[in-house]
Amino acid sequence: MSDDLFLKIIAREIPADIVYEDDDVLAFRDVNPQAPLHVLVIPKTHIRTINDMQEHDAELFGKLFLAAKKIAEQQGVAEDGYRVVMNCNAAAGQTVFHVHLHLLGGRGFSWPPG
Numbered sequence: 001m002s003d004d005l006f007l008k009i010i011a012r013e014i015p016a017d018i019v020y021e022d023d024d025v026l027a028f029r030d031v032n033p034q035a036p037l038h039v040l041v042i043p044k045t046h047i048r049t050i051n052d053m054q055e056h057d058a059e060l061f062g063k064l065f066l067a068a069k070k071i072a073e074q075q076g077v078a079e080d081g082y083r084v085v086m087n088c089n090a091a092a093g094q095t096v097f098h099v100h101l102h103l104l105g106g107r108g109f110s111w112p113p114g
């Protein structure tokens, strides 16, 4: 947990461009954006991957999606559409082991994803 980069952002030990915060959730712009809007939505508690999710985390994960919805509205991409992605472990490309939703918008996205 001590090497959890996102806990350091929550603690304001590392700067971030924060776009949303409530009691349970923090959201900030990705340092290496893959779309005009690329925000990471994270729980304030340390959960490494989706595989570590417990039954009692269900409401918290729901709050990540509610925050993503609000941010999409605030940032003006809700109507056109946006993509929400959560990578789990190496095969999916997870590099930071504190669960996070990627909220991507401001351009079109193809399917299937790469």
Ligand code: 5GP
Pocket: 005, 014, 016, 017, 028, 029, 030, 031, 032, 033, 040, 086, 087, 093, 094, 095, 096, 097
């Ligand atoms: P993952 O690959 O784990 O799904 O996504 C991790 C994301 O965190 C990447 O998109 C990466 O650009 C972003 N990221 C890594 N370090 C930092 C940082 O220090 N600040 C911010 N804002 N984003 C970061």
